[in-house]
Amino acid sequence: MKIVIAGVGYVGLVTGLGLAKLDNKIQFLDIDSNKINKLKDKELPFYEPGLKELFVAPDVYGNITFHDSYSKIDWVNLDIFMICVQTPSTTDGTLDTSFMTNVFSELNLHLKNNTIVCIKSTIHPSAVNSFLESSDIKSERIVFNPEFLREGSAIDDFFNPDRIVIGSDDLDNAQKIATLYENFPSEMLFTDPISSQLIKYLANTYLPLRLSFANEASQLVSTMGGTLGDVLKGIGLDTRIGQNYLRPSPGWGGSCFPKDLNEIQNLADNNSLNLPIIKNINESNNIHMEWFGNQLIEIKKEKKLQQIVLLGASFKENTDDIRHSPTLTIYKNLKALGEKIYIYDQYIELDEDFDEITNFEDNTLYVEMFPISDNVFKEYKEKLSKYENVYYFRFWEEVLDI
Numbered sequence: 001m002k003i004v005i006a007g008v009g010y011v012g013l014v015t016g017l018g019l020a021k022l023d024n025k026i027q028f029l030d031i032d033s034n035k036i037n038k039l040k041d042k043e044l045p046f047y048e049p050g051l052k053e054l055f056v057a058p059d060v061y062g063n064i065t066f067h068d069s070y071s072k073i074d075w076v077n078l079d080i081f082m083i084c085v086q087t088p089s090t091t092d093g094t095l096d097t098s099f100m101t102n103v104f105s106e107l108n109l110h111l112k113n114n115t116i117v118c119i120k121s122t123i124h125p126s127a128v129n130s131f132l133e134s135s136d137i138k139s140e141r142i143v144f145n146p147e148f149l150r151e152g153s154a155i156d157d158f159f160n161p162d163r164i165v166i167g168s169d170d171l172d173n174a175q176k177i178a179t180l181y182e183n184f185p186s187e188m189l190f191t192d193p194i195s196s197q198l199i200k201y202l203a204n205t206y207l208p209l210r211l212s213f214a215n216e217a218s219q220l221v222s223t224m225g226g227t228l229g230d231v232l233k234g235i236g237l238d239t240r241i242g243q244n245y246l247r248p249s250p251g252w253g254g255s256c257f258p259k260d261l262n263e264i265q266n267l268a269d270n271n272s273l274n275l276p277i278i279k280n281i282n283e284s285n286n287i288h289m290e291w292f293g294n295q296l297i298e299i300k301k302e303k304k305l306q307q308i309v310l311l312g313a314s315f316k317e318n319t320d321d322i323r324h325s326p327t328l329t330i331y332k333n334l335k336a337l338g339e340k341i342y343i344y345d346q347y348i349e350l351d352e353d354f355d356e357i358t359n360f361e362d363n364t365l366y367v368e369m370f371p372i373s374d375n376v377f378k379e380y381k382e383k384l385s386k387y388e389n390v391y392y393f394r395f396w397e398e399v400l401d402i
């Protein structure tokens, strides 16, 4: 099929390349001309395992073109216009609809009859209805196809999703989107638009809830003197609970959980619902990151160390995305308390708000912020063996022999 992908970020680029691999003709469209020019030069805007290989594969590269303006798109006989632009929170926690609004005002100028508008971005249908009110686009042309890929394993998630959700009031249009994924080994769920987006929002509510549960449990275990791995395993062996994603961490972050939690809370508030569990998930994470920072100060004192180095700037492993990274929050919290603190990351260059170090030093507490590969651990271990009085802290395991 002939498809435009609007918004060439994590979701747009991965989805577009995946669909190109399945022999669709993809026109990538982004208003960031710098990004588009780099892509034309085969330079990727972010790191994702397997993305480069997929991008340059001849059967993919032959199916893609890049454009930095809506007027450069070939709109004739376009089957699908897929929206993958960002839907962040504003500073007061409300939904920033400006990127979506811009897309719809362009669509109003350019979209031809019969092109389906497929929404991959996370946004609830009531917001989309407000865009449609000021446009000629009929709601039947809209199909919601929320995206569940995880940064760090996005390519695999594209080709092997846990489920495919398609929400629309028009069965024919929903079926046409479904044909994109017809050979996927995944259950396909056809729903109304509201249900499709609530699946996305509530999944992004449950996942951080589970992470925060593991983190609150780990505070308790650490304070009581238990063994964290044993406790979490013991809980997760209950088949009603399960072990997957019962993952303790210094905190969770990323571009999606914090803002999707804000938005589900806004939806609750706007509908006069009191949902205390959901209301407090972001707060639980903030409290945990403060607790974690205090733990680091305690360890530093106890081991008579002079400074703290956080290892890894991104919000989790296998990505260079620093949006809402716990590393940056914990850095700022500790800096505000007057601590001597640095970030070490071999791949990510941070702005001047953060002090980065490029070499290891003596008398330092090193903190692994997310699970690293055995190879990287070996590399750290070799480097650190040359330094005096260093302590390596991995929160989710017993003390490591370093």
Ligand SMILES: NC(=O)c1ccc[n+]([C@@H]2O[C@H](COP(=O)([O-])OP(=O)(O)OC[C@H]3O[C@@H](n4cnc5c(N)ncnc54)[C@H](O)[C@@H]3O)[C@@H](O)[C@H]2O)c1
Residues within 6 Å of the ligand: 006, 007, 008, 009, 010, 011, 012, 029, 030, 031, 032, 035, 084, 085, 086, 087, 099, 100, 102, 103, 120, 121, 122, 123, 147, 148, 149, 150, 151, 255, 256
């Ligand atoms: N990142 C994830 O892991 C992930 C996973 C599932 C769902 N989502 C959802 O997918 C959506 C996109 O997220 P992302 O992380 O890929 O965003 P992103 O910030 O990485 O990319 C968005 C891109 O859209 C472009 N853009 C903005 N306005 C535009 C316009 N009017 N026309 C064309 N392009 C425009 C931006 O320049 C940017 O390149 C969000 O709603 C997000 O919640 C993200």
